[in-house]
Amino acid sequence: MLPTELIEQQQNQNKGDDDDDDDSLEGFDDDESFRGIDDDDLSVGETYSVNQTTIKSNTQFNNNNNNNNNNNNRSNPLSLPIQPNSSSSSSSPNSNSSKLIVVLMQSCLENHVQTVNSNSNRGRKTKELKYTLLNCDDHQNILAKMGKDIAATRPDITHQCLLTLLDSPINRAGRLQVYIQTTRGVLIDIHPSVRIPRTFKRFSGLMVQLLHQLSIKSITGKEKLLRVIKNPITDHLPVNSYKITLSSDSKPVKLSHYIPDLLSSDVQRDLVIFVGAMAHGPDDFADHMIDEKISISNYNLSASVACGKFCYAVEDHWNIV
Known part of the structure; x- marks a missing residue:
């Protein structure tokens, strides 16, 4: 089951000049605690600066109620910027046109929780629950103890696919929809306008927050850019859609x-x-x-390359430049 503890954000007050913090890419600490996303940097575009966030038991989310008089009010920390050139699925002029829908199946996105000791401000030792996204590079010992296939724990594959899909012209034209279904059966809806973090460590922190909070809103808070939705996936697919999947055992076809x-x-x-x-x-x-199973190459392709080939072929057919 998904964890039920809430997030307590550690405030970063008396922040220095923004020029000193731009392009600072902080990753995970050695204690494997994940990091949240600093909204002051999210609003500027592709630079994602992060400040440490820890999940604790029996704590409530701090909404900065004590800083209401601050002129620089911060937005929801679980938020992402919207791509300026991307059309929303609800407001796109092509919303009534045919769409390409990509479902990333068997995606390895799984949180792992650890109980660690920490010192409180009063000098008392407390226990904290720290979450991280499992991957084959950083958690080999944990995966071995859990009896999982280390080589198969590859959340980076999903990250690569999302970057390929969401950066494509067909997505910018508002004619692409992406879903993710994890190995544990969690179904995730990806808004076409979301801007996914470029680095894997930031992506991991974002997925930890998503799987914990079940949704992540935009900076304006008006729409959910990432959200966990109810299964099955067929309930979210158009009735008239033609469904295909890829198999190296099938006869190769030329997508053009x-x-x-x-x-x-x-x-x-x-x-x-x-x-x-x-x-x-x-x-x-x-x-x-x-409805059909096909192969698109004589060679084994990565999931990201397969997504790119499909996007290009459909873009060419629909005259999307």
Whole structure:
């Protein structure tokens, strides 16, 4: 089950000149505590400066109630900026047009909690719950104790896919929708306008917050850019959609011919692609939902490359430049 403890944000007061903090990329400490996202830097675009955030039991989230007179009020710490050139799915002029829907299946996004001792401000020893996103590089001992496949714990694959998909012209045109389904069955809706952190350590901290809080809002707080939604995925797919998945066992097709033939029908329909965001394993994760299983290359491709090939082929067919 997802943890129920709330986040207590440690305030970073008396902050120095912003020029000294720009482009400072802090990662995880050796104690594997994750870090939150500083909204003062989120608002400027792609520079993500982070300050330490610790999850504690029996604590409540600090909303800066004691700083109401501060002229520089901070926004929700669980927030992300919106891509300025990206069209919202609800306000896009192409909202009634066909869309490409990509579902990243078997994504390895899993939180791990540890109880650690820490010293409080009063000199007392307290216990804290610290969360981190499991990965094969930093948590080999933990994964071995849990009996998990170390080589398969690859959340970086999901990160690479999201960067490829959300940076694509088809997403900027408002005709791409992305979902993630984790190995533990958690279904995540990715808003087309979200800007995913470029570095993996920041992405890991963001996923920890998402899996803990179940949603992350935009800086304005008007819309949820990342949110956990109810299963099954089929409840969120259009009725008229054509669903395909990839398999190296299938006969390779050339997407420049396959996509026009598939979408040339007079009947408007959406195209759903199920992509395995995993290091290795069987490709039967969507066999009960799909209409067709294809291969798009004579060679084994990474999930990110497969996503890019599909985006390019559909962009070319829909004349998205």
